Amino acid sequence: MTDKTITFYDFPSKKDGVLAWNPNTLKTRFSLYYKCLPFKTIWVEYPDVESTLKAAGIAPSSIKPDGTPLYTQPAIIDPSTGAALSDSFVIAEYLDKTYPDTPSVVPKGTRGLQAAFIDGIIPCIAPLFAFGMKQSCDVLMNPRSAEYFRRTRKEMVLGGKSVDEIVPKGESAREEWKKLEAGFGKMAGWYGPQGQGNDNSNRFIMGENPILGDFAIGGWLVYCKNAWGEESQEWKDIASWNDGRWGRLLESLEEYFPK
């Protein structure tokens, strides 16, 4: 009997009690949990992503500005079909199609709407990048990944600035945190007013059941909770905004985590 266990490529955490933290890989982790598909995780440090995925026969997810291939996680290998895929959206559609008896994360007709929804999250949570990149390096990544991440982001994304230099301070920190609150407020408008008590009718963006778009926001919530810690003011702020919607959204998603 062949092993049907999916191999899932994710980033490790050095923080006690934190299993996974990367908002991108979490979209796939949530998809696998929600569908109850058996999988094992290969924990890959940032500098090893390209060589690991290449060796596993997984195609690059896109092309860098210099024309060379870009290898990214999440990625999976499914021994049942031989599929070797990267990109959380591609993986989600593959899992829906290959395992039609599991709940759908890209329900029929919603591919385009979810693509726009997931794009739309980025400007809403954008202030997190400046606050969070240093935090990720200091708190979540092992030293090899942190060194690589600091060096490559400085060159490729931050125009020569370090992840330390971009952290907002003083009045600027208060303003950027307000912008983040406004961004979450915009997303709350998409979700609409929430039912009380046991009314789950709009706990997720399509109603009672989550889809990939919820996992995309959920990934950022897991990230924030883990980067700053459950008892931090940062997480308490975020969890409480919009009448506590975001704390409750994460709790609702955690129902699907393996016990």
Add this chain to the structure above:
Amino acid sequence: MTDKTITFYDFPSKKDGVLAWNPNTLKTRFSLYYKCLPFKTIWVEYPDVESTLKAAGIAPSSIKPDGTPLYTQPAIIDPSTGAALSDSFVIAEYLDKTYPDTPSVVPKGTRGLQAAFIDGIIPCIAPLFAFGMKQSCDVLMNPRSAEYFRRTRKEMVLGGKSVDEIVPKGESAREEWKKLEAGFGKMAGWYGPQGQGNDNSNRFIMGENPILGDFAIGGWLVYCKNAWGEESQEWKDIASWNDGRWGRLLESLEEYFPK
């Protein structure tokens, strides 16, 4: 027998051959056409919107920064139920609920996704504002509306600049038009690759049938075609971008126009 004809409040056009042109009211006009609901249009000039909607008993759609109510079109009155509504999204949900035998424009579960989708259109088409506001005043609006629009936008939106001053020129015009093309390119990514010939499987964002989100983009396409004219380079550019997707999208929507 009572008259079931819905009253629909829209902006008139002074241009020959152009019936309607406002991207916001077009969302409702498309919804009414698509559902084949009988309606008559009340054509309202910009300075008359507040007094007209107030007199008709239609509530404001939001609050201005100074705390006073903001009255906007589209708006409808439905004599069958007594409903008096503004805001294209509110109207769309009302029509779906009140006329369940007509095709749905906010299908079950898509309210939140469509809210995000329609929000996401704005940054994509944003360069149109600087190009289009003067064009709207000069070509589409009657003089009373044009005067009012120029005066109020200068005060409220453009920080004291006129709609003439903000029109991009020379190199800036070429750059802004490139940005617009990139914005349409982003939206094309949401729609995904299009089938050829008679394959209608993804002509709209959910597939074969349009929803409110398609009408939101369609409203901008009608606007561009009417503001610059079908034979203009501007419209030819837009209609041809992304392998002609936008010209075809408008043609697909026009199938629902009354003959």
